[in-house]
Amino acid sequence: MGRNPVNILGGFQSASDRGDGNSSAWYRVYTYPWFQILLISFICFCCPGMYNALTGLGGSGQVDPTVAANANVALLSAMAGTALFVVGPIFDRIGPRACLLIGGWTYPLYSGSLLCFNATANGAFVIASGAILGVGASFLWVAQGAIMTTYVPESQKGRAIAAFWIIFNLGGGVGSLASFGMNYHSTTGTVSDGTYIALLIIMAVGWLLGVLICPPRSVRIADMQASPEVEKSWLKVAKLTVKTVCDWRVLSMLPLFFCANVFYSYQQNIVNGMTFNIRSRSLNGALYWIAQMLGGLIMGVLLDTPGLNRQWRARVNWLFLFVTGMAIWGGGYAFQLWYDRRAAQGKKQDIDFTDSRQSVGPIFLYIFYGMYDAFWQSFCYWLMGAQSNSPAVAAILVGSYKTFQSVGGAMAWRLGAMGKSAMLQFAVDWGLCMGSLVLAIPAVLAVTLTNTDENSLDEVDLKYTQPESGEDHRA
Secondary structure, eight states: OOOOOBOTTSBBOOGGGOSSSHHHHHHHHHTOHHHHHHHHHHHHHHTHHHHHHHHTTSGGGOSSOHHHHHHHHHHHHHHHHHIIIIIHHHHHHHHHHHHHHHHHTHHHHHHHHHHHHHHHOOHHHHHHHHHHHHHHHHHHHHHHHHHHHHSSOGGGHHHHHHHHHHHHHHHHHHHHHHHHHHTTTOOSSSOOHHHHHHHHHHHHHHHHGGGGOOOGGGBOOTTOOOOOGGGOOHHHHHHHHHHHHTSHHHHHHHHHHHTSSTTHHIIIIIIITTTBOHHHHHHHHHHHHHHHHHHHHHHHHHHTOTTSOHHHHHHHHHHHHHHHHHHHHHHHHHHHHHHHHHHHTTOOSOBOTTOHHHHHHHHHHHHHHHHHHHHHHHHHHHHHHTTOOOHHHHHHHHHHHHHHHHHHHHHHHHHHHTTOOHHHHHHHHHHHHHHHHHHTHHHHHTOOSSTTSTTSTHHHHHHTTSOOTTOOOOO
8 A cells, every 4th residue: 555645744645635725734734743742742731731730739639648649559550550561552553542532531530539529528439530540641641652752853852852841741830820829818728629620621621632633654754663554463562562671771761760750749748738838839839840841941952952962962961860869859858857847846738938938948949859850751751762763662662661650659659648757758769769860871871873773672663563474465
């Protein structure tokens, strides 16, 4: 079966769309890689962005964070069990649009469960919704990662990550600012019903936008590798999954993936949730996600530095991540000593942002924590994008990322739900993050100049998509 000609913007036109009419112009824009990057960014603005606005409040806006912590454990456990060996292979069969539609509706469900909890205190529904969201989030994030890391040329991957991170975290920032305004005069410690309703509506809009996502075969760029449709089978996808994950470069990246969300529980429930009152927690949540936007922009610039080849960019950015991590977590240690002294006096959830004597230091620490999260995850995505230009391989890599990220996050949220000391949670987070950076050095040093190099993971994909002898390839 013949391929459609490539249009001037990098997409493929169908026969019905070729010509000079308005439909042709729209199709060229629709299949333009950067249009799709911005679209998936806005979908994540609406769905996980609003979810982040909820979790950033500490305890998802509740006085007692235990139910929200257990819901997060259920969410992350479900994601860990499905992202790699369930959703990754399914993505290669059904494509990103179907994955987004399957997964997106679970976000408004979770917000609705918190609305229900405000009225009925039904914690079981919140936890069950968290588990369902874990499966849905696997579908959404695998599709997002494959789009972000393969729909643009290698030289633009850092910018694609930056653009996504800015728009996505704008969702958390806007949602938190809205919550700040709606709860400015609140004295209950719990966010209002209107907050949950507003976030639910925005999440539903993001889910519906998934119908506009374009499949990889329609968004072609020069260095994208794609498996022929006829070659896709469950057995070959399973072989490709095992071969990709067992590659030594990917194995050395797994500790980085494990730590990608390990600090959320401590930062959101202790640094923010147990230190500030409800309106200040909302404001801090906004600042946290806005800081992530700035962090994504900084990493986007560093990861696409034109004066350095890709190998040196990997090394420079690893060093940047290590140095800034030690500095920020070092400041976090000073905060934790101060927090422990206050906790011994029975003080919690009492600091208001207007009390500059006590609030300035913790607020700035929380801002830098948010910025470092963007540094970390942007670097992880860039490393994955440096392994392959194939959407099939990218989906597997993102699936492994989400699996191990979720395992680490579930472990951390469980520590919080079990009531482990704040100092213990802090020490675990700091130690794991710096240790995983050291373990990732082999993967960083192995980054090639381009994914068409002989040793890149694209070679793995090509090997496992070669036609078998005697196989019929008629369309």
